[in-house]
Amino acid sequence: MSGLASNKKSVVRSFRLSAELCEELEAEAEREEVTxxxxxxxxxxxxxxxxxxxxxxxxxxxxxxVIEMLVEATGEDFLRQIAYNFGKVTLRNEVDVWPASQEFDDLLEFFAVRMKYGGVGNVYINKEGEEYTVVLRHTLGEKFSKAWGWFFKGFMDSFYEDVDPVYTYAEDQLTITLRAPERRVRSQGNLNNE
Incomplete structure (x- = not known):
């Protein structure tokens, strides 16, 4: 997934765009103060x-x-269950259509991309030796931070048996500290062949 990094070689391409579309893009670039x-x-x-x-x-x-209102209106036990299951099932299904390996570093990168482009917030990943620190910054409150901690746990549990993250919750930030897991979840096919 990291093949799209900004430090990669660039290629020059030309495209035909309608004049109207080009004007809108130029105006948007000016508003955002970018080229x-x-x-x-x-x-x-x-x-x-x-x-x-x-x-x-x-x-x-x-x-x-709407998401903020739903999270705030939901009891903590029910929110924990929904967030965990969403991470374990739904996010796992998303990974199945993503063109990346299911190695731990790639799963963290997928999580970061999903949060950024899904409009949730920005994820920063720092690795020191075998320990990772994953920070999700958002604007949705502490209860949302907890929900995303359970969501992350469900997501990791769908791939690994030995994920044991430590969470630090704040109003607009979730910090997850964990070691790289080693034991993959055994698939039903593996269980039948043993």
Whole structure:
């Protein structure tokens, strides 16, 4: 997934765009105070890394305020159950349509891309030896931080048996500290062949 890093060699391409579309892109680039090339690169990167895969899953985008209201209106036990199951089942299904390996580092990168382009927030990953620190910054409150901790745990549990993260919750941040897991979840096929 990291093949789209900004330090990679670039290629010059030319495209035909309608004059109206080009004017809109130029105006948007000016509003965002970036070059037209940077804007188009950002749009295409988001499409390649996120949108084309999400289209296969038939997701419906919701405003952040709706998600915030749903999280706040949900009891903690029910929220824990929903978030964990969403991570374990739904996010696992998303990984199945993503063009990346299911190695631990790639799963963390997938999580970061999913959070960024899904509009949740930004994820920062730091690795020191075998210990990882994953920080999710968002604007949805502490209860949301807890929900995403359970979501992350469900997601990791769908791939590994020995994930034991430590969470630090804050109003607009979730910090996860964990060691790289080693024991993969055994598939039903593996269980039948033993």
């Amino acid at each position: 037209l090339n940077a804007l188009v690169t950002n749009v295409l990167t988001k499409y390649v890394r996120y949108d084309r895969h999400m289209n296969k899953l038939q997701y419906i985008p919701l405003p952040k305020k």
